[in-house]
Amino acid sequence: MSEQSNAIRRRGHINDGVIESLIRLAGRTDRWVAVLIAAAYVVAYVILDHISNIDVLRGFDVTPWQPEAGLALAVLTVAGLRMAPVAVAAALLSSQILPDQPAPLAPAFIGAIFIGGSYAAAAGFLRRIGRFDGRLHGSRDIVMVILAAIPAAGIGTGGYVATYAAFGLFAWPDVPRVILQLWIGHAIGAVVVAPLLLVMINDPPDLRGMLSRRRVWPALELVVQWGSIAGALSLFFALPQHRAELFYLLFLPLVWIAARRGLGGAIWAVLTIQCGLIAVLQVGEGSVATMRTFQLLMFAVATTGLMLGAAVSERQRAARALADSRSHLATILNTARDGVVMIDARGRIEAANPAVERLFGRTSATLVGRDIYDLIDVPSLPLLASAAQSLPDGAGGRREFNAHYADGSTFPIELSVGPFGGPGREHYTLVIRDITARREAETRTRAHQSEMAQASRLTLAGEMASALAHELNQPLTAIAAYARGCLRLLRPSDPELLREGVGEVVHQAERAADVIARMREFVRTGMVKPAPVDVNALAENALGLVRAEAEQSGIQLRSRIPAGLPAVLIDRVHVEQVILNLVRNAMDAMLLSGTSAGTITLDAREVDGQRLEIMVTDTGPGLAEEVTSRLFHPFVTTKPDGMGLGLSISHSMIEAHGGRLRLVRSSAAGASFAFDLPLAAHRGDRDAG
Numbered sequence: 180m181s182e183q184s185n186a187i188r189r190r191g192h193i194n195d196g197v198i199e200s201l202i203r204l205a206g207r208t209d210r211w212v213a214v215l216i217a218a219a220y221v222v223a224y225v226i227l228d229h230i231s232n233i234d235v236l237r238g239f240d241v242t243p244w245q246p247e248a249g250l251a252l253a254v255l256t257v258a259g260l261r262m263a264p265v266a267v268a269a270a271l272l273s274s275q276i277l278p279d280q281p282a283p284l285a286p287a288f289i290g291a292i293f294i295g296g297s298y299a300a301a302a303g304f305l306r307r308i309g310r311f312d313g314r315l316h317g318s319r320d321i322v323m324v325i326l327a328a329i330p331a332a333g334i335g336t337g338g339y340v341a342t343y344a345a346f347g348l349f350a351w352p353d354v355p356r357v358i359l360q361l362w363i364g365h366a367i368g369a370v371v372v373a374p375l376l377l378v379m380i381n382d383p384p385d386l387r388g389m390l391s392r393r394r395v396w397p398a399l400e401l402v403v404q405w406g407s408i409a410g411a412l413s414l415f416f417a418l419p420q421h422r423a424e425l426f427y428l429l430f431l432p433l434v435w436i437a438a439r440r441g442l443g444g445a446i447w448a449v450l451t452i453q454c455g456l457i458a459v460l461q462v463g464e465g466s467v468a469t470m471r472t473f474q475l476l477m478f479a480v481a482t483t484g485l486m487l488g489a490a491v492s493e494r495q496r497a498a499r500a501l502a503d504s505r506s507h508l509a510t511i512l513n514t515a516r517d518g519v520v521m522i523d524a525r526g527r528i529e530a531a532n533p534a535v536e537r538l539f540g541r542t543s544a545t546l547v548g549r550d551i552y553d554l555i556d557v558p559s560l561p562l563l564a565s566a567a568q569s570l571p572d573g574a575g576g577r578r579e580f581n582a583h584y585a586d587g588s589t590f591p592i593e594l595s596v597g598p599f600g601g602p603g604r605e606h607y608t609l610v611i612r613d614i615t616a617r618r619e620a621e622t623r624t625r626a627h628q629s630e631m632a633q634a635s636r637l638t639l640a641g642e643m644a645s646a647l648a649h650e651l652n653q654p655l656t657a658i659a660a661y662a663r664g665c666l667r668l669l670r671p672s673d674p675e676l677l678r679e680g681v682g683e684v685v686h687q688a689e690r691a692a693d694v695i696a697r698m699r700e701f702v703r704t705g706m707v708k709p710a711p712v713d714v715n716a717l718a719e720n721a722l723g724l725v726r727a728e729a730e731q732s733g734i735q736l737r738s739r740i741p742a743g744l745p746a747v748l749i750d751r752v753h754v755e756q757v758i759l760n761l762v763r764n765a766m767d768a769m770l771l772s773g774t775s776a777g778t779i780t781l782d783a784r785e786v787d788g789q790r791l792e793i794m795v796t797d798t799g800p801g802l803a804e805e806v807t808s809r810l811f812h813p814f815v816t817t818k819p820d821g822m823g824l825g826l827s828i829s830h831s832m833i834e835a836h837g838g839r840l841r842l843v844r845s846s847a848a849g850a851s852f853a854f855d856l857p858l859a860a861h862r863g864d865r866d867a868g
Contacts, residue, residue, distance in 0.1 A: 194391055205251035217265040219567070229277055230335075231444055244453060247273070248298065248323065248365040252328060255302035257313045257380055267295035286346040293338030294697040298369075301331035314381045315442060317493040321485050324373055332365035352459040363474040370481045375446050382443075399467075400439070407432035407449055407470050426476050429456070433480065437488040441495055449481045454711075518611035526551045526798055538613055539598070540585035549611070556581045579614065590615050610666020613720025657724065658684050659764050709836070711746040712754070713858040714791065718781050720757040725766065731774060734766055736796060740783040746859040747791050754856065757840070758795065764825060765797035768850075772800040786855070794843065794853040802845040810825060 227247040251266050271291035275281045280411035282290075306312035309323045340358045346352050411428040418425060429452055437445035456477060511517050518535035522528050531546045539546070539554060551557070557580050582592045595610040699768045729736050747754075762779055769777040782794045802810070811830040826840075833840040845851075 181389060185325075190391070190545045193562075204452045215253070217262070220250075220254055221269040223247075224266075224424035225273045225276065227372075227602055228273045231340070232277060238541040244371065244457070244474075245278070245365045246471065247369040247374045249370070249374075249376060251295065251298040252301055252331070252373040253376035255299050256305050256311065256377070257268040258302055259306070260299055261297035263295060266298060267291050268295040277458060282343065282348060283346065286342045286348065289342045290339040293342065297331040297335030297338070297724060300334075315377055315489065317496075318489040320484060321374065321442070321489040324377075325370055325482060325485075326604055328373065329366050332369060333362045336361035336365055360474070361528055363478060367453070367474065367478050367481060369656070370485065373451055375450055375487060378446060393507045395829065400508060404432060404436050404444075404448075405451065406457065407435070408448065412452075412455040412459050415456070424570070426473065430483065434486045434487060437484055438491055440488070441492035442485070442488035443492070445491075447486045447763050449484045449758075452480055452484075453477060463546050482804060485602050518609075520551065520609040520611065521547075522551050522607050522609065524605040524607075525729055535611065539582070554583055555592065555594065555603075555611075556583075582611070591618050608728075629671065651719035656723075675713045708750050709857075710751065712749050714744050714793070715740050715742065715744055717747075717749075717755060718753065718783070718793075721755045722781065722821075725762055729766060729779070732770055733764065734769060735776070735778045736762070736781075737778060738781045740781065744785060747856040749830075749856050754836070757832055757854065758793070760825045761795040763800055765795065765850070769797060769799040775800055785858075788858075790838070790855045790857055792853055792855055794851055796844075796849060796851040798849040801847055801850050802842070807842060807845060811840065 225248045227250055228245070231246055232242060236806050250261045251269075254268060255262050268291075271288055274291060275284075282286065305323055305327050311320060311323050315321060315324075332681075337358050340361065343349065344354050349357075385637070408429070411425075411432060414428060430436055433445070433448050433452060436448040445677040456473070483850045503843045509531075512532040515532060515534055517533045518538045520528055520531045520535055528546050528549050528551055531543050533543075536543055536545060576593050577593050579591060579593055583589055591614050593612040593614050597608045597610075599606060599608065600606045715738075718740050721736060722736050726736055758781070762781075766777075778798045780796045782796065784792055786792050811826050830840045833854045833856075837857055840852065840854040843853045
């Protein structure tokens with residue numbers, strides 16, 4: 180296919196049909212096909228011009244209509260402007276072979292250019308400006324064809340006649356009369372024949388299907404309709420003196436056929452009336468003057484019939500589309516898994532699909548007329564619909580409510596509400612989805628997540644065995660140290676110091692037991708037992724456990740926690756262990772690196788009136804970069820004999836309090852760890868108090 184044909188097809192101006200197949204063939208390498216198409220057009224043009232001739236005056240066809248004008252407009256509209264030279268050639272050939280005395284070649288050629296060029300321009304107008312694809316879809320397309328045909332006929336015939344007058348073939352005073360006559364004749368031919376050819380090209384009738392149906396009444400109606408046309412023409416022929424009055428009888432069968440059969444029937448009826456009217460006039464009188472009298476009436480018959488037929492076809496297509504839409508909608512509703520209910524403004528059910536019957540265990544007959552509020556525990560539907568409309572696109576206005584089975588039991592549903600109808604005629608469409616299975620799945624998911632969390636904690640139980648040894652090493656070491664001191668004191672027998680030493684042994688033993696109990700509870704449930712704790716007391720207790728060891732190692736412990744800070748809501752033992760673990764890690768790091776006169780500082784500050792931040796800062800060597808990204812993972816350690824569990828356990832403990840343990844700074848000048856703890860009472864609550 181040529182590039183021009185491809186461009187035309189991309190614009191949607193060529194449709195499937197007879198002419199399209201011919202055009203596709205014409206675009207191939209075999210140019211003989213294109214020649215045959217052009218020849219067929221020329222022959223058809225000359226034949227139509229010949230059979231419509233009544234009289235010839237210096238090369239002019241004097242006839243009530245020119246059917247070849249409709250052929251030119253239809254073919255140029257479908258095939259495109261590449262047929263314009265062929266149209267000019269056909270008009271030239273017809274002017275030379277039909278008249279008894281052909282006009283000279285020069286005016287005939289110029290006149291043919293006007294005729295062919297005017298219809299080529301009309302076709303270009305339809306295709307490009309009118310966006311006409313060649314199919315007569317409705318009234319707009321008929322109007323476009325009429326609007327294109329009338330000026331094209333006027334321009335073509337005007338130029339044609341003026342050219343002949345310029346060459347002196349007849350007097351200029353006759354020009355207006357001849358132009359008017361030819362203009363109307365060409366317009367009638369274009370309006371009558373072009374729609375017929377466009378329908379035959381794009382939507383040819385299925386004659387085989389029509390004959391195979393063998394429907395008696397439609398065939399009988401068709402016979403009666405065309406018989407009424409013949410009867411009206413007979414009256415028109417039998418009473419020549421009353422033809423002006425009887426002319427309007429032709430509208431009756433035309434209106435009947437157009438109303439029953441749409442545009443297709445109107446096109447054939449208009450063609451039949453035009454041919455019959457010309458035959459009656461020619462046989463009855465043959466007067467050219469009489470024919471001219473009825474030209475405008477013939478044009479009125481053609482345009483009226485076509486417009487009425489187009490309007491009826493549009494209505495029939497709309498009715499079929501509506502029926503198809505309703506059938507499609509009914510199919511969707513009948514096969515939908517969700518329930519769909521339509522209710523009025525009062526909440527009365529008007530229609531329900533089968534899914535609603537299955538959902539509520541009631542038949543559609545018992546549901547229609549019921550109050551929707553008896554079935555669903557839903558607030559005011561207008562308010563719900565209004566709220567749904569205010570949601571962003573895609574939200575759908577879905578809400579969850581409870582609905583009632585026929586036996587009175589309830590089940591959860593998801594409800595979407597959509598309003599329709601104008602003011603005073605409000606109706607609502609409800610889409611109901613049973614979410615019982617989803618709720619059960621959510622419950623199972625939550626239970627499974629709880630089981631997985633418990634399994635995860637139990638998985639850590641093996642690690643906790645080592646962790647307990649790690650955590651209990653500190654109090655047990657203290658117990659052993661105090662016990663050895665007591666043994667030494669027993670020799671000089673100093674009862675006061677002995678009581679103090681044994682008291683510390685008891686205190687540390689109780690603390691060890693408390694650590695074991697809290698660790699066991701945390702592994703089993705993941706829960707902590709918070710209570711209000713003073714931050715200064717917490718820090719002093721934690722630092723007091725390692726102060727003696729730090730002093731022996733030359734490390735200074737400092738607490739810069741300001742007085743008056745609010746109490747925190749924590750599990751004291753857990754947080755104390757976290758502080759102790761961070762301080763001991765700092766001490767070990769400084770001892771391993773050989774840092775002398777190191778310092779470990781404990782700071783605290785209130786943040787946002789809702790939480791307290793505690794920071795442990797040391798002056799040790801800091802942490803290696805390859806460790807920082809995995810710092811809180813189990814078994815990650817930088818100590819030669821470390822187990823890598825202290826920071827992991829501390830991180831889990833702080834998370835259980837709703838906070839986060841994090842590395843704030845790590846450099847050659849030391850490291851800083853910080854974590855958040857919730858306040859026992861928010862600042863705003865305390866101020867209100």
